Amino acid sequence: MFKMLEAAAGQVAIELDGVEVSVPADVSVAAALLYLDKIPLRHSAVHGSPRAPFCMMGICFECLVEVDGLANQRACQLQVEAGMRLRLQLAPTAGDDD
Amino acid sequence: MKPNCSFDTLIVGGGLVGAAIACGIAATGSRVAVVDGGDRDYRASRGNFGLVWVQGKGADFPAYARLSGIAARQWGDFAGELRDATGIDVGLQQTGGYDFCLTPEEWEAREWEMRQVAAHTEGEFEYQMLDQTELSKRIPEVSGDVLGASYSAQDGHVNPLYLLRALHQRMHDLGVDYRPAQAAHSSRRQGGEFIVTTRDTDFHAERVVFCAGLSNQRLCRDLDMHIPVQPLRGQLLITDRVPSFLPAATLQVRQTAEGTLQIGDSHEDVGLDESTTLEVITRLARRAVRIFPHLAQVRLNRAWGALRVMTPDGVPIYHRSLEHPGAYAVSCHSGVTLAAFHARQLAQWISSDAQDPLLNAFSAERFNV
Amino acid sequence: MIKSSYQLVVIGAGPAGMAVAQTAARHGIEVAVFDEQAHPGGQIYRNVDASPLGNIDLLGKDYVFGRQLVQGFRHAPVDYFANTAVWYLHPSGELGIVAGGEHRRVTAQRIVIACGAQERPMPFPGWDKAGVMTAGAGQILMKSAAMVPSEAPVLAGSGPLLLLLAWQYLRAGVKIRALVDTTQSASRWPAMQHFPKAIAASDYLFKGLKLVTAIRRARVPWLREASNLHAEGDERLRALSFNCRGKPQRIETSLLLLHQGVIPSVHMAAAAGCETSWNDPQQCWQPTVDDWGQSSAETVFVAGDAAGIGGARAAWLAGQLTGLQIAHQLGGIEQSQRDRLASPMRNARARHLAIRPFLDSWYRVADSSLVPGDETLACRCEEVSVGEIRALAAMGCSGPNQVKAFTRCGMGPCQGRFCASTVEQIFAHETAVDPQQIGRFNARPPLKPVTLGQLASSEE
Numbered sequence: 062m063f064k065m066l067e068a069a070a071g072q073v074a075i076e077l078d079g080v081e082v083s084v085p086a087d088v089s090v091a092a093a094l095l096y097l098d099k100i101p102l103r104h105s106a107v108h109g110s111p112r113a114p115f116c117m118m119g120i121c122f123e124c125l126v127e128v129d130g131l132a133n134q135r136a137c138q139l140q141v142e143a144g145m146r147l148r149l150q151l152a153p154t155a156g157d158d159d
Numbered sequence: 160m161k162p163n164c165s166f167d168t169l170i171v172g173g174g175l176v177g178a179a180i181a182c183g184i185a186a187t188g189s190r191v192a193v194v195d196g197g198d199r200d201y202r203a204s205r206g207n208f209g210l211v212w213v214q215g216k217g218a219d220f221p222a223y224a225r226l227s228g229i230a231a232r233q234w235g236d237f238a239g240e241l242r243d244a245t246g247i248d249v250g251l252q253q254t255g256g257y258d259f260c261l262t263p264e265e266w267e268a269r270e271w272e273m274r275q276v277a278a279h280t281e282g283e284f285e286y287q288m289l290d291q292t293e294l295s296k297r298i299p300e301v302s303g304d305v306l307g308a309s310y311s312a313q314d315g316h317v318n319p320l321y322l323l324r325a326l327h328q329r330m331h332d333l334g335v336d337y338r339p340a341q342a343a344h345s346s347r348r349q350g351g352e353f354i355v356t357t358r359d360t361d362f363h364a365e366r367v368v369f370c371a372g373l374s375n376q377r378l379c380r381d382l383d384m385h386i387p388v389q390p391l392r393g394q395l396l397i398t399d400r401v402p403s404f405l406p407a408a409t410l411q412v413r414q415t416a417e418g419t420l421q422i423g424d425s426h427e428d429v430g431l432d433e434s435t436t437l438e439v440i441t442r443l444a445r446r447a448v449r450i451f452p453h454l455a456q457v458r459l460n461r462a463w464g465a466l467r468v469m470t471p472d473g474v475p476i477y478h479r480s481l482e483h484p485g486a487y488a489v490s491c492h493s494g495v496t497l498a499a500f501h502a503r504q505l506a507q508w509i510s511s512d513a514q515d516p517l518l519n520a521f522s523a524e525r526f527n528v
Numbered sequence: 529m530i531k532s533s534y535q536l537v538v539i540g541a542g543p544a545g546m547a548v549a550q551t552a553a554r555h556g557i558e559v560a561v562f563d564e565q566a567h568p569g570g571q572i573y574r575n576v577d578a579s580p581l582g583n584i585d586l587l588g589k590d591y592v593f594g595r596q597l598v599q600g601f602r603h604a605p606v607d608y609f610a611n612t613a614v615w616y617l618h619p620s621g622e623l624g625i626v627a628g629g630e631h632r633r634v635t636a637q638r639i640v641i642a643c644g645a646q647e648r649p650m651p652f653p654g655w656d657k658a659g660v661m662t663a664g665a666g667q668i669l670m671k672s673a674a675m676v677p678s679e680a681p682v683l684a685g686s687g688p689l690l691l692l693l694a695w696q697y698l699r700a701g702v703k704i705r706a707l708v709d710t711t712q713s714a715s716r717w718p719a720m721q722h723f724p725k726a727i728a729a730s731d732y733l734f735k736g737l738k739l740v741t742a743i744r745r746a747r748v749p750w751l752r753e754a755s756n757l758h759a760e761g762d763e764r765l766r767a768l769s770f771n772c773r774g775k776p777q778r779i780e781t782s783l784l785l786l787h788q789g790v791i792p793s794v795h796m797a798a799a800a801g802c803e804t805s806w807n808d809p810q811q812c813w814q815p816t817v818d819d820w821g822q823s824s825a826e827t828v829f830v831a832g833d834a835a836g837i838g839g840a841r842a843a844w845l846a847g848q849l850t851g852l853q854i855a856h857q858l859g860g861i862e863q864s865q866r867d868r869l870a871s872p873m874r875n876a877r878a879r880h881l882a883i884r885p886f887l888d889s890w891y892r893v894a895d896s897s898l899v900p901g902d903e904t905l906a907c908r909c910e911e912v913s914v915g916e917i918r919a920l921a922a923m924g925c926s927g928p929n930q931v932k933a934f935t936r937c938g939m940g941p942c943q944g945r946f947c948a949s950t951v952e953q954i955f956a957h958e959t960a961v962d963p964q965q966i967g968r969f970n971a972r973p974p975l976k977p978v979t980l981g982q983l984a985s986s987e988e
Contacts (some may be wrong), residue, residue: 062659062667062678062679064676065675066700067582078604088673089672092669093667096675100658105656106400106909107911112656113658114665116664116666117661117665118571118646118665120941125941135977197927197967198930198966327925339924339926339927387624398980399941434618436618441631441983445984447980448980448984454980455981456979458980459977460941463975506628522620
């Protein structure tokens with residue numbers, strides 16, 4: 062959905078849903094997920110509607126992801142760090158193992 | 160006089176108490192109006208923890224112990240009735256209630272209270288004092304810091320805001336004339352009727368019931384009723400949704416139907432101040448995490464303060480005026496536990512002007528000693 | 529090291545916050561600045577001195593101007609704490625903050641709320657779909673991550689910021705699929721009465737003209753008088769349908785950027801007990817402040833866009849005025865010197881504000897965009913529809929707070945930031961009462977996320 066306008070300062074390796082991926086360094090987790098086109102990134106609490114980052118300034122609470130075991134972190138307020146473990150808070154679908 | 164300002168019964172106050180009574184009286188066919196405050200006025204329902212709670216009530220007031228039991232036993236039926244009539248589910252879970260004991264002194268005092276209430280109700284009130292082992296079988300997440308808890312199977316909880324919504328919907332469906340932003344200023348008796356004056360109108364009624372929360376004392380003075388009520392602040396915390404783990408309500412923490420956790424049980428005598436304080440917020444959080452350590456990562460969604468309507472002995476006032484027949488005053492801080500009773504027996508007591516020996520004990524006359 | 533008490537705490541390091549802090553510090557006041565972001569600059573000057581872009585000229589002169597402000601601030605004798613959030617604020621001067629994952633209590637004699645503005649919610653059916661974002665989000669991605677859309681996005685709504693984003697994208701080589709413009713042509717004639725005053729801020733007018741010319745020159749499809757927006761798609765956005773001058777249109781897109789103006793972030797001021805009033809020309813609430821920025825609560829000031837939309841330059845000047853008044857109140861500067869210094873600032877600020885009545889009128893949001901159809905989500909967090917709220921208002925529900933109690937609208941994590949305006953407008957329309965009478969949601973702490981564990985392990 063989004064691309065780098067110019068070459069990034071570097072790349073970092075993070076883990077997303079158990080898989081290692083490479084993302085630009087010095088960007089927010091939300092920006093990294095948009096870069097990877099990982100949307101929708103969660104399902105809403107009441108009706109399970111697919112949601113993705115909306116305001117990117119920390120006030121809409123749509124970009125919630127699990128970071129290093131902590132649920133409901135605002136992805137737009139955290140910078141990516143090497144070795145970060147992310148899990149998307151998507152509702153389980155029929156084919157999931159857990 | 161405007162044609163639509165004359166009624167059989169006028170209820171002053173559209174909160175949990177007023178709305179429940181309005182539903183009960185309107186169901187008898189009486190023409191009922193409710194005058195209510197504005198959107199930002201004090202509303203005890205917004206601070207109510209939502210408990211349907213019997214244990215501990217009336218340890219030193221036998222009639223209240225009996226009343227609480229009577230009220231709680233009707234709740235299941237009442238919730239079903241509301242759901243069938245309005246489509247609104249108030250989220251009743253009546254699987255019992257726990258009140259944690261963190262010190263031996265708390266345990267002893269609690270045990271005494273439970274015995275008193277059992278005695279006053281001739282054994283109808285049943286309870287268990289659960290030690291740490293027994294408690295952790297029932298709620299595995301409880302920490303080792305908790306000595307135990309009192310438990311009563313009759314206790315439970317609802318969503319107090321949905322309850323108010325359901326009562327308002329029921330009022331609407333029963334043809335109650337509901338007037339928001341019409342807080343009562345004064346009242347008088349003239350001819351054979353009561354006249355209640357609000358910002359915009361004079362309301363005329365044969366019968367008037369004051370359920371105006373903290374305003375009751377001031378308003379009831381106009382009709383020579385002495386109704387002593389004082390504010391008692393409670394601060395509450397509510398968290399984000401967490402996976403379901405609490406099998407029942409507790410006095411300190413309850414898990415709502417949506418999955419959020421409500422944390423409360425604080426008491427401050429600060430007058431008409433609904434603000435929150437860092438001191439109490441942190442104290443409530445500390446106690447919650449002490450009882451349930453796994454909640455440390457849970458995010459606080461909202462903290463707010465609300466004012467309970469407290470009578471001098473903490474027991475409801477159900478007052479029928481002798482000087483001005485047809486004038487009533489109702490004040491309590493348990494608008495949820497007593498809701499079914501208010502909509503049924505109390506409404507009946509008011510509308511039929513009948514005698515009810517149980518209710519005599521709750522007259523405001525008891526303060527005129 | 530964060531001290532437990534300061535003479536002055538400033539919340540927010542955007543142009544207003546930086547100006548307050550520097551001005552007060554210059555007159556000997558001990559200042560702490562708490563800001564949630566990693567760098568100073570707020571949203572408007574986000575990352576301006578720590579940009580991932582090779583050349584920030586790309587974003588325009590107004591943005592570049594912010595660099596000197598930020599660099600000046602970094603050298604000021606203030607205690608600046610980045611990545612620090614204020615979650616509790618009491619008018620007695622008590623604050624609760626989260627820094628380094630810990631809650632701490634700080635007290636101050638004076639507190640300045642300089643937390644800026646947010647975009648006005650723009651609800652319509654499907655606005656919650658994955659792939660729908662705000663124009664501000666697009667700017668933040670560019671400023672802080674050097675990221676732009678990989679496919680031509682659709683921009684929809686109205687207002688200068690939308691045009692600025694389009695212009696910035698074009699300069700970055702991003703093609704724009706369409707500009708779906710909801711600006712009402714009916715606003716043009718009433719706006720012209722403010723035009724003479726706007727000439728005092730002619731640089732703003734020329735800037736605007738420059739943006740419009742560039743967008744036209746790039747042949748961006750500019751679809752005017754758009755209405756009835758609908759976002760379509762299942763797992764994510766697939767298309768936007770709308771009416772353009774009455775004719776139905778549909779554009780396929782996976783990225784939609786919305787904007788219909790900015791409004792003050794009043795949540796913090798309201799939670800602190802500051803009185804607020806409805807600003808009808810700007811269609812928003814703002815805290816009631818005197819001409820130094822002091823609110824109805826003696827210890828609390830509000831500066832910059834958080835007090836009323838005026839833009840970055842006006843915010844910088846407002847911050848200086850607030851800084852002077854606080855320095856005076858705390859004994860750092862005499863009244864005569866304060867007034868002498870303030871006078872040219874007031875004049876400069878008035879000049880920058882001269883454009884506002886014209887812009888506010890020209891870009892006045894249509895009722896239909898403020899109060900959409902029944903099936904629209906009013907509350908994204910708790911998924912409450914406009915229809916449900918409208919039904920309660922029609923039934924005589926007493927107002928926004930009762931609606932909140934009855935439906936959970938406003939009880940989610942955003943605490944009403946994206947639904948309050950919609951609820952108020954529904955009531956205003958259903959009951960024919962103006963928003964000042966309708967009132968706002970009560971605002972409560974926490975103002976920013978804090979966990980039970982963080983609260984529990986504090987020293988209180």
